[in-house]
Amino acid sequence: MDSSARRGKILASTYCQSCHQVPDPALIDKNTWVKTVLPGMAPRLGIFVFKGHEYPSKVLDRNIGRKFYPSSPLINDGQWQDIIDYYWTSAPDSLSPIHREEIIKTGSALFSILRPSGDFTSASSCMVHLDISQTHKNIYLRTVIDPGIYRYNTKLNTVDSIHIRGPVVDIYQDGTGMVGCNIGYLNPNDAKLGSIGRLTWRSKSSPEAKFTNIFDSLTRPVQILKADLNGDKKMDFLICEFGNLKGQLAWKENLGNDKYSTHILRSSPGAIKAYITDYNHDGLPDIWALFAQGDECIMLFTNMGNGQFEAKKIAQFPAVYGSTYFELDDFNHDGFPDILYTCGDNADYSPILKPYHGIYVFLNDGINHFKQRYFFPMHGCFKAMARDFDGDGDLDIAAISFFPDFKHAPEESFFYLENKGEFRFQPYTIPQAAEGRWLTMDVGNFFGSGKQDIVLGNFTYGMSLNKDSGNHKTSVPFIVLKNTIK
Numbered sequence: 001m002d003s004s005a006r007r008g009k010i011l012a013s014t015y016c017q018s019c020h021q022v023p024d025p026a027l028i029d030k031n032t033w034v035k036t037v038l039p040g041m042a043p044r045l046g047i048f049v050f051k052g053h054e055y056p057s058k059v060l061d062r063n064i065g066r067k068f069y070p071s072s073p074l075i076n077d078g079q080w081q082d083i084i085d086y087y088w089t090s091a092p093d094s095l096s097p098i099h100r101e102e103i104i105k106t107g108s109a110l111f112s113i114l115r116p117s118g119d120f121t122s123a124s125s126c127m128v129h130l131d132i133s134q135t136h137k138n139i140y141l142r143t144v145i146d147p148g149i150y151r152y153n154t155k156l157n158t159v160d161s162i163h164i165r166g167p168v169v170d171i172y173q174d175g176t177g178m179v180g181c182n183i184g185y186l187n188p189n190d191a192k193l194g195s196i197g198r199l200t201w202r203s204k205s206s207p208e209a210k211f212t213n214i215f216d217s218l219t220r221p222v223q224i225l226k227a228d229l230n231g232d233k234k235m236d237f238l239i240c241e242f243g244n245l246k247g248q249l250a251w252k253e254n255l256g257n258d259k260y261s262t263h264i265l266r267s268s269p270g271a272i273k274a275y276i277t278d279y280n281h282d283g284l285p286d287i288w289a290l291f292a293q294g295d296e297c298i299m300l301f302t303n304m305g306n307g308q309f310e311a312k313k314i315a316q317f318p319a320v321y322g323s324t325y326f327e328l329d330d331f332n333h334d335g336f337p338d339i340l341y342t343c344g345d346n347a348d349y350s351p352i353l354k355p356y357h358g359i360y361v362f363l364n365d366g367i368n369h370f371k372q373r374y375f376f377p378m379h380g381c382f383k384a385m386a387r388d389f390d391g392d393g394d395l396d397i398a399a400i401s402f403f404p405d406f407k408h409a410p411e412e413s414f415f416y417l418e419n420k421g422e423f424r425f426q427p428y429t430i431p432q433a434a435e436g437r438w439l440t441m442d443v444g445n446f447f448g449s450g451k452q453d454i455v456l457g458n459f460t461y462g463m464s465l466n467k468d469s470g471n472h473k474t475s476v477p478f479i480v481l482k483n484t485i486k
Helices: 003-018 030-045 077-090
Strands: 111-114 125-131 138-143 148-152 158-163 168-174 177-182 194-200 210-218 221-227 236-241 248-256 259-266 271-277 286-291 297-305 308-316 323-329 338-343 358-364 370-377 381-387 396-401 414-419 425-429 438-444 453-458 478-483
Touching: 003 077, 030 077, 125 168, 125 438, 125 453, 138 168, 138 478, 158 210, 168 221, 177 210, 177 221, 194 221, 194 236, 210 236, 221 271, 236 271, 248 271, 248 286, 259 286, 259 308, 271 323, 286 308, 286 323, 308 338, 338 370, 338 381, 358 381, 370 425, 381 438, 396 438
Parallel strands: 323 381
Antiparallel strands: 111 478, 125 138, 138 148, 148 158, 168 177, 177 194, 194 210, 221 236, 236 248, 248 259, 271 286, 286 297, 297 308, 323 338, 338 358, 358 370, 381 396, 396 414, 414 425, 438 453, 453 478
16 A cells, blocks of 8 residues: 555545544445545535546535535545545455355245236335234335325225325324325435325225325435323324435424424434334333434434433444344344344445345344344345244344346345244245335235235336346236245
């Protein structure tokens, strides 16, 4: 490493770390670093033009503006060149392919594939939600190109719909009804177009199906939860506003009479998934949250009482991981929540196949220190859910990818990992489940058999349905994997 690259390493440690974990050059190939990733990061340091080349920024976006960036460059051109030299010198020419010790089996007798009837020209599903709380089970579907939320029964027939502009990407249900989370506009942006609203379906008491706003002017909200967070016996809302360059995790304090005040827990973009649970058994609801979009991490917000929370970073990941989802599951049956984590968002500055994308399990030592125990590589992994699918008493895993290796292994867009004990999992692909591009997934006892079924939401909108674009052979908006185990 020459002197310029050595200086660049020190500078990267100083300046890159101010926004996120210092990125290891080995995580991306050198061309991607120099051509797209570093130019995308330069404006964060106040560098908009370098050697006659203009770097991309959101200066002209009225939702961001010039004040988002440093008023003057934080480093000079020579120092920026040192950082470029460090990543060019230290990064590999290309990334290694993924390596799996397990032999992947094709097909599983555990599931049968069901499809909704109808004439579908394109699939643009941004939400599939299983409602298993009622006697009559339902699938709720939201697509981007159709202005509505559609309700399907167990025969996979449409029975009702709610007309609404904007993609609803999450639904929360409790004893008081159903609340929907409208992201506003699906593609990355920072406009405050999102909203939260009550969903009312047709019934004897309500002849009209409708979406009624509770909150608006939100920055791409992706999840909504309800809980009494300050102990005043009124239900508050927790909202993940993913945003893009801006965003936040915040809770809305219920003041009564449909009045709310906002409390920001973390003013950072990328809040993508949260859970409310009393982890320390003190009677107060605590919050676990996953953040993507730069400073990728899992945060624990411990409830200190009276609406006050103490924040702690539980796990941190490199910015290029593209965090997508996590769950709290007890894999080793010791009574402490372990973490099932996925990464695979591959749509930003480095859309290359990455061998570290996939499914991770981190074990809890009992005091919320987590250590990686398992990793299954899966290109573009978007979600993984742990359930006892085969009824043998341990946790299996179902996982989807939105960015699989379209050219060489499109069938790996869905995996079923059967738990064989001692953190050994047998992976299965299912040919019929490789026909779509899965953006979303839900799991539950949909057919009332006591077994865990799976619904996969298909998003191929804007892509031709042929082998060259990823072997997408179906335009159905979703498929159901019915659990058939005896």
